[in-house]
Amino acid sequence: MDLGINVVEMLIYLVGIIAFAAGNAAYLVWVERKGAAHIQRRTGPKEVGPYGLLQPLADGAKLMSKQLIIPDGVDKPLFMVAPLIAMVPAIMIFVTIPFSDSIIARDINLGLLMIFAFASVNVLALLLGGWASRNKYAVISAARAVSQNVAYEIPMLIIAITIVMVSGSMNLKEIVDFQAGGFWNWNFLPTNGNFLGPITFVLFFICFMAETNRAPFDLGEAESELIAGFHTEYGSMGFGLFFMGEYANIVIGAALTVILFLGGWYCPFGLTDGIWWFLIKMYLLIWTVVLIRWTYPRVTLWSLLNLSWKILIPFSLFNLLASAGLIKILG
Amino acid sequence: MAGYFTNILSGTKSLLVGLSITQREFFKKPVTLQYPWESLEMTPRYRGHIQLVKDGETGTHKCISCGLCDKGCPSGCITVKGEKQEGVKVKVLVRYDLDFTKCSLCGQCIDNCKPGAIEFSKEYNLASTRKEDFYYDLLKRLKEQK
């Protein structure tokens, strides 16, 4: 009986998560294209459906109907498995994300740890995809992606540790609950003991953009240098999965930022808490990511690493120490 | 050390200014034209392929088949054929062919034309997969153009 309910529940969550991830990926592409178009004073997709709303479906149908080309001389198993490695961990992470008090697939005690564990698998996909493609551009891109991910995981984790220290838990739900009751309780302000407050929020945001290979940190797929980087040789759904994985990662990153800094599903003024607040905050962050992509030029690898080692890590380390002191004082 | 912080501050400021510009542009109206649905009027001097000028009085062309357009064409894309016909003083144009695939739209044929018998058309919606479609018989086009 118990088992049956569990299985049904599991299936519902599984379908829900996949639908959420895929739907988000598809419609974020639409948002990105439409947003980019309007930023650049164009109209963007408008032919397929009203406001081009059916464009993602058309894109998906096109991608799926294309031939899956496997170039001569690639490492076939790795080449095939790399897109899956990009997509699967992204879906796995959604399991632990609390969208609201009740909408959460699995409330895990070490949810934050699990997210970081799976998020770091993503870089493996880029490495394998680039390496297996037998393309020099892809190999350079893979090497870039790895060094970038290594550099940015450190400050990201240090900031996350600070939040864990402030909240006293690694359970995402508890971290959100800790910030209940108005925006003055949120972690992006120093009231809870996060010493640098908004600065850490910005640092975390930068790290998450760099982790997800978004512009201006999209060194791995710098089109004017490396053509399409690690997915140069991919077509059809191989490319589609990489693409969806990237957007799923953006959603995860934004959701995580909302959970850690912006009070999750809580209303800024303590009213009508619920999933809508979570989504509003998340999509606002995602819009910022889109806006940033269409505003800045790309950084170089060196200045990217400089940014990480010379600014992000010192700041986050200092914040860790100062927050520890502040928590002690606040009791 | 102070430079380190001022660098970060000024850098952040420049980034925020950039973001505010793009966000502002986002709310402005698009400037593009939705081409197949709407299109621009070509300016009077627009250079499309050449065509024979229709004379309002006689209802036909003014060409005297002197062949100066043919001779002056850098790409050699014009072929003019005139015939001596009885009762007419000047040569009568029997064929005016334009190979538009070679034309570079320099306008020297029109400069050379004394009677002003040719002009630029305003056609720009020209697309085809066969190059034969761009071999124009201008006399025929003139007749079709009512």
Added chain:
Amino acid sequence: MNKANVIQELKALASEGMPDETEVAPVVEPASPEGDQEAKPKKAAPPEPRKNGLLEVDYAVKGVHVDVQINSENVVRAAEILDRAAMTLEAVTGVDWIKDKELEVVYDYSYTGGECLRIVVRARIPRDEPNIPTVSEVFGGANWHERETFDFFGINFEGHPQLEYLLLPEDCDFHPLLKDFKGC
């Protein structure tokens, strides 16, 4: 840059290659370029090929100030003189004087440091043995210009580090700007 000095030096260089000195100087080419000219009887007055020497020409008409023709072995020395005068090598090109059975290599120098000065250095070489020393040691930019001239005229720049086809495909076997080129 001293304009008068440069002109003086170039004049000296140009006079070095005058016919009376050809016996003294070690002859690289089998025949002096000026030696084997005979007037073609067909044309009324065929223009004589130009003798070595320096001309100060009218800038407003010709677009250059100084026009100097020297012996082909002296082009590197001319380049050195002009390099010392801080001039820039703008282009290297050739002209095929098929009636004289000669090729002319033309070097356009200009001065970018202020006052306007354009100097043309030219050297004639026999058509059947088109060899001339490279100036790419002096002016790095000459490298590509000489390769281009090699493409179009088949002129062999001796000592050039990489005398390969630049604009034409690497497997082509013709030189299109030679006047006896009939298309391919």
Added chain:
Amino acid sequence: MSSQTASQNKEHFEINLGPQHPATHGVLRVKLLMDGEYVVDAEPVLGYIHRMHELMGENRTWAKYLPNMGRLDYLSALSYNLGYVELVEKMAAIEVPERAEYIRVITTEMNRISSHLLWFGAFVLDLGGFTPLLYAFDDREHILDLLESVTGSRLTYCYFRFGGCSNDVEDEFLTGCLTFIKRLRSRMPMYHNLVTKNVILMQRLEGVGPVSAEMCRKYGATGPVLRGSGINYDVRKNEPYSVYPEFDFDVPVYNECDSMARYMVRMDEMDQCMRIIEQAIAKIPEGPVMAAKVPKMIKPAAGDYYHAVEAARGTFAIRAVSEGKNQAYRMKLRSPTFSNLSLFQEASKGMLLADALAFMGSIDLVIPEIDR
């Protein structure tokens, strides 16, 4: 050459950048020998769209060669038109009416702005910023509309004729130019805020791709590359042609020798172009736009002639050898980017790949002009 070095060091690998590559703006191929992210050797391979314009010059009459000029550098076609018609006018001693000269200057400078705007967009695109490209195109479109209303074409203009211009301009065009200048002036601060002052862009350009004045001299680099290396050389100032001496304008010079300097030179040059156009519109006289007497068949006196103009990318010069016939005996086209690109191999050694591409973008390449 480079394959030998490759075999010497097993760590090195070769990359073919192009002929189809997003950063090469056309069909340039660069054989890169890489050491990881560092460029060990970069050898440009040219000739993918070589059309032998110089041979065409020997086969066509002087007038028939006119349309070829717009096909060299299609982004600043009018500068090339101007260079050629001025050369032939010099050879055949044709007097050009003053109004025609002013029209030539106005349209050429408009064309220069459009070329620089496109370069600006494409350069930032090379650096990964997509949006400025479309803003620049938005502005450029206004120029193209204006020029279309005068010349009839939008890109490969063939407007100037020996002895003048093919047609007069209307007052609407002149006022349109002034409106456009006003608009571009109000847009320039936006460009500077969005791009020039952006910290990421500054990091990518400052100190990247140093080209010393000495190197420019050795390689014959001209135009913004030379002016970005601190040398005040502009053909419009140094050996004035057309009616340029009538106008008061500055030549922007930057001493930093890096990509940022070249970027700033072009941005400032747009301001100067606007100044020239304004003065020209204020001063433009009435009168004919074609010389009264232009020989039907142009047969310049034998000899060789040289004429240089300042195109958007540097000194464009033509050396024409005439034998007194209605065709040229030899037509040499000296294109600026050919020389500018030739220093790429030496200057890019030891650069990061991303920096090398930023450097390449800052030279402003138009491949049809290099390959001719």
